[in-house]
Amino acid sequence: MNQEWSEMNKEMQSLLSKKVTFPEGISRLLALRKLLFEQITQIVMTYPAEAFYQMPFAGAAGYHSKTLAYSIWHIFRIEDIVAHEMIAEDQQILFRQDFLKATQSPIITTGNELSGDEIVEFSRQLNVRELHRYAQEVMQSTDGILQNLNYPDLKRGFGEEMITKLKKTGCVSEAEEAGWLIPYWCGKDVQGLIRMPFSRHWIMHIEAMQRIKNKLCKQARKGVDPIAYCGFSCNHCFLGAWCGSCRTAYNTCSFATISPDGRCPNAVCCQEKGIDGCYECDLLETCEKGFYIPSNDGAEAAKAQALYIRKHGKKAFLQVHDRLHEQYDFAKTQELLGQDHEEGLKILEEVDIS
Ligand code: SF4
C-alpha cells in the first residue's frame, strides 16, 4: 500500500478511536479523502476517453483487474448507499440529483456482480465527466455526514431491519459476487464503516487505478518515438508513469494537463508547422512557448536537449541520457543541465558515448 496513504490512514484510525482525539481523527479522514480524490480528478481530467474502458490486467486477481471507470463507479456507489441508506437515512445522491441519467449508467448497483466483459461494456457506456461529478457530490455529501458525527455515534450498529431495507433498494445485486455486501456492512458499526467504505476501500481502488493507468501509459508508448516534441526523452522521464508520450492520446505531460485543450503547446505548434519536434525549428533558441516559458525552471534544460538533438541526432541523444542516468541519480534534467541552454548543451556534449 502507498506508504504515505497507509500512514495517514493508520494515524486517522487511531485518533478516531479515542474520544479526546476524535475531532482530529475526522479532520485527518477528510484530508486523506481530499488527497485521494485529487488522484481521481487528475486521471479523469487528463486521460483520453478510451482509457476508462480498458482492462489491461483482465483476469488478474485483485482490484487492478477492473477498469478506471468501473473503479470510480464502484467506490462511490458503495459510499452513496452506505452513507445515505445506513448512516444519514436519507436519499442517495444517485437518485436525488438524477445522476443515473447524467452518468448514462445502465445499472444502479455497486457493479460487484459484473463479469470482466460486462465491466468493459458498462464502462464504455458511462459518461466519465458526469461520473466524476457524481463522485464529487457523493464525497462532499459524505464529508458533511462525517463532520456531523459525534464520538458516541461510532458505536451505532445495524440490525435485521437495515438488511431488509437495503435489499429493498435493489442497489446491491443478489448474485453471489455481491450478495455478501449487505450482511458485511450491517455487521459493522459506524466506526467499522469509516474504516472500510470511507477510507481503506478508496485507497485500495485508487492504488489499483494507478496501476491501470501506468500500464496504459506503458502500452501507449510502445513502438512510439521516445523523443518528445520539446526535446525530452520519454524513455528517461520521471513522469513516465503518468504520461504516455505527447505523441499519443495519453499525452498527459505537465504542460498538456495545464493547457485548456489538454494538449501541450509545443506539440501543437510542431504539428501545425509540420515538423518532427522543436529541434527542427529556427525559433528554438528564443521560443517561450509551452515548456519553454521562462517561468518554467526546466525550460533551458529542455532547450539544451533539443539543441543537442538538432546537432547530433536522436540516437546519440538517447545514448547520452543512458550514460547520464548510469552516472548520476537525478529526476529532472535541469538538476544536471542548469538554467542556461548553451551551458546545458556543453554538458551534454561532454558526455562520452563512444
Ligand atoms: S512528460 Fe514529456 S518527456 Fe515525459 S513522458 Fe510525457 S511527453 Fe515524454
Ligand code: SF4
Ligand atoms: S515556435 Fe517554439 S514551440 Fe513552436 S516549434 Fe518552434 S520551438 Fe517549438
